[in-house]
Amino acid sequence: MKVSKxxxxxxxxxxTRILMQRSPHLSRMCNVTWRSRLQSLSRNxxxxxxxxLINHSDLRTIVKCFxxxxxxxxxxxxCILYNEIVRRGLQDAVYVENISRTYMKLSGNVPLNFY
Numbered sequence: 001m002k003v004s005k006x007x008x009x010x011x012x013x014x015x016t017r018i019l020m021q022r023s024p025h026l027s028r029m030c031n032v033t034w035r036s037r038l039q040s041l042s043r044n045x046x047x048x049x050x051x052x053l054i055n056h057s058d059l060r061t062i063v064k065c066f067x068x069x070x071x072x073x074x075x076x077x078x079c080i081l082y083n084e085i086v087r088r089g090l091q092d093a094v095y096v097e098n099i100s101r102t103y104m105k106l107s108g109n110v111p112l113n114f115y
Contacts, residue, residue: 003074008046009038011077014070015053019061026056051080059090066099078103 003011016035020027030053038049054062062081071077082103085096 001073002076003072005043005046007072008043008050008074008077009041011070011072012038012046012050012053015050015057015065018065019053019057022058022061023056026053047076047080050077051084054080054084059085059088059095063095063099073102073106075106078106 013035016026016030020030038046041049062084065071066081071081078099081099082091085091085099090096091100
């Protein structure tokens with residue numbers, strides 16, 4: 001089920017706040033002007049911003065946000081998460097097993113067997 005634009009805005013804003021504490025690079029990039037422009041973006045624009053944030057975050061933060069249910073079961077968000085995990089070559093890691101299984105279940109593919 002896709003989340004609405006306002007819910008997606010809240011997700012992007014929360015992820016921005018979490019990541020700015022850990023990354024000096026993102027603190028400079030995601031300044032007040034960047035955050036204020038988020039409200040005027042479309043859903044696709046917000047998804048691109050979320051993808052930018054996920055690409056610049058560490059795996060621990062991604063898993064932490066997922067386990068806290070910050071990323072809803074939106075197929076677009078899960079696709080972004082899974083593609084980032086695959087890009088890093090960690091799709092078979094036990095650490096990201098929950099994200100991979102959720103993505104596979106939502107996309108209709110056969111779940112991966114990690115054991």
